[in-house]
Amino acid sequence: MVTPHPAPTRARRARSVPLRHVAPGLLRDPVRALVGFGERADGEVVRLNVGAFRPYLVTDPDHVQQVLGDRADNFGRAGDGAFWGPLRRLFGDGILGDGPVWSDSRRILQPLFTARRVESVLPRMAATIVDAVAELDAPARAGRPVDIGAEQARIVCRAVMETFFGDRISAADALRVIQAQDAIATSVIPRVLVPFAPLALPMPGDRAFRDAARRIDEVLTPAVRAARGSDGDDVIATLWRGSTADGRPLDERQVRNDTVAMVAVTTETTVNVLTWLWPHLARSPRVAARLQEEIDSVAGGHPVGPEHLPRLRYTRMVLDELVRLYPVGWLAPRQVLRPTTLGGVRLPAGATLLVSPLVTQRLARHWDDPDAFDPDRFTPERVRARHRYAYFPFGGGPHQCLGMHLFYLEAQLIVANLLARYRLRVRSPRLPAVQLAAALRPRDRVELDVLPAHAGVVA
Numbered sequence: 001m002v003t004p005h006p007a008p009t010r011a012r013r014a015r016s017v018p019l020r021h022v023a024p025g026l027l028r029d030p031v032r033a034l035v036g037f038g039e040r041a042d043g044e045v046v047r048l049n050v051g052a053f054r055p056y057l058v059t060d061p062d063h064v065q066q067v068l069g070d071r072a073d074n075f076g077r078a079g080d081g082a083f084w085g086p087l088r089r090l091f092g093d094g095i096l097g098d099g100p101v102w103s104d105s106r107r108i109l110q111p112l113f114t115a116r117r118v119e120s121v122l123p124r125m126a127a128t129i130v131d132a133v134a135e136l137d138a139p140a141r142a143g144r145p146v147d148i149g150a151e152q153a154r155i156v157c158r159a160v161m162e163t164f165f166g167d168r169i170s171a172a173d174a175l176r177v178i179q180a181q182d183a184i185a186t187s188v189i190p191r192v193l194v195p196f197a198p199l200a201l202p203m204p205g206d207r208a209f210r211d212a213a214r215r216i217d218e219v220l221t222p223a224v225r226a227a228r229g230s231d232g233d234d235v236i237a238t239l240w241r242g243s244t245a246d247g248r249p250l251d252e253r254q255v256r257n258d259t260v261a262m263v264a265v266t267t268e269t270t271v272n273v274l275t276w277l278w279p280h281l282a283r284s285p286r287v288a289a290r291l292q293e294e295i296d297s298v299a300g301g302h303p304v305g306p307e308h309l310p311r312l313r314y315t316r317m318v319l320d321e322l323v324r325l326y327p328v329g330w331l332a333p334r335q336v337l338r339p340t341t342l343g344g345v346r347l348p349a350g351a352t353l354l355v356s357p358l359v360t361q362r363l364a365r366h367w368d369d370p371d372a373f374d375p376d377r378f379t380p381e382r383v384r385a386r387h388r389y390a391y392f393p394f395g396g397g398p399h400q401c402l403g404m405h406l407f408y409l410e411a412q413l414i415v416a417n418l419l420a421r422y423r424l425r426v427r428s429p430r431l432p433a434v435q436l437a438a439a440l441r442p443r444d445r446v447e448l449d450v451l452p453a454h455a456g457v458v459a
């Protein structure tokens with residue numbers, strides 16, 4: 001049922017939070033500055049006074065629920081507004097958009113990522129992950145440190161390209177796409193920071209963005225064309241077989257747009273978020289010991305497969321805590337479609353709302369000691385006691401993330417297999433700084449020494 005929209009008449013204007021309160025920190029420590037905005041809002045819908053750009057910040061779980069879920073029909077994701085406008089130059093219309101085109105893409109892609117469907121590909125995915133992890137034997141033998149972000153990218157690309165893209169894109173090509181995505185993520189920052197600048201106005205980063213988008217198309221367009229008319233239950237063949245609500249087949253543009261989007265979301269999300277795990281474990285020896293103990297007792301030093309996952313409960317809690325602190329989809333901007341009110345505040349049509357799991361998930365009014373890494377926040381009792389939208393790393397409502405099941409199962413397999421086979425030691429326990437690009441990503445590399453967990457590993 002759609003909740004009626006409150007009449008805009010009796011509402012008040014939003015309180016304004018001026019930029020000078022937080023500007024000094026915005027460049028130095030953007031996460032702290034954004035959470036600072038959220039703390040100042042104190043649960044109200046407030047207006048951020050960022051020069052010409054004056055979006056509304058929505059932090060309270062009840063309000064988030066209305067925007068993303070209950071009243072999502074009045075808060076659109078489409079438009080050339082904050083964030084999505086610049087990214088549309090790469091992803092076009094499709095699964096990362098809104099309206100009828102998005103709805104066709106969502107209906108076609110959703111069945112590929114249900115819990116059941118992901119579980120059905122798990123045996124194959126687990127075998128690939130076990131193999132890809134074992135390639136770390138070489139640096140372990142040589143005593144050579146590894147860049148764990150690069151290793152995770154290698155492991156994820158192999159696992160996902162095989163199971164969701166039917167090997168139509170080689171792991172090497174997928175790594176090339178990831179490199180171009182890295183360039184996209186950083187070159188789009190000026191436009192994310194100055195969201196009111198028209199796209200026609202040249203800005204720093206535009207050329208790098210265009211070059212990277214071209215490199216992505218050079219890899220993915222041939223794969224898209226080759227898959228036309230073929231069988232298979234992979235992402236690209238499924239898109240070609242899909243049709244619009246009025247029965248027309250998708251055109252090449254939409255298949256291309258959705259392929260580019262799905263390669264991006266299946267790769268950089270998991271790769272980026274896992275990078276923070278290792279320094280956090282080094283800084284929280286009790287968490288590290290409990291995680292290791294669970295993996296050892298469940299898998300007994302053997303490769304970890306799908307049959308072990310239901311018993312890796314603490315591993316799952318560690319991942320829950322990781323995406324609380326580092327929700328890759330850190331910002332979900334929305335546009336008000338018809339005048340309405342939210343939390344007693346008047347919202348005109350066209351206004352931009354900023355909903356951010358990064359902010360709500362670090363607010364002291366909802367989380368004790370919010371910056372501490374504490375997986376025990378995710379015991380079933382504590383989860384039940386919390387508002388559904390105090391924690392929404394995967395969004396909610398009609399645009400809820402398609403990849404949630406994939407993320408948890410894949411990440412559990414990667415982490416558990418790494419720790420079943422090796423002892424990983426970070427060279428520095430310093431946490432990588434957070435870069436707020438199109439997705440949230442670590443600004444610094446994390447280097448690890450790889451030691452064999454038992455004598456059988458490095459013969």
Ligand code: HEM
Nearest residue numbers: 106265266269327328329332393394395399401402403407
């Ligand atoms: C740590 C991992 C991930 C996080 C934190 C995450 C987070 C999110 C969030 C917050 C949204 C909602 C955006 C909005 O409401 O505007 C979203 C959407 C989406 N995610 Fe994820 N995601 C992750 C991994 C994945 C993976 C592995 C996939 C692969 C299938 C994926 C596919 C998608 C898609 C297709 C959408 C758009 C859905 C739609 O608009 O209908 N995500 N994700």
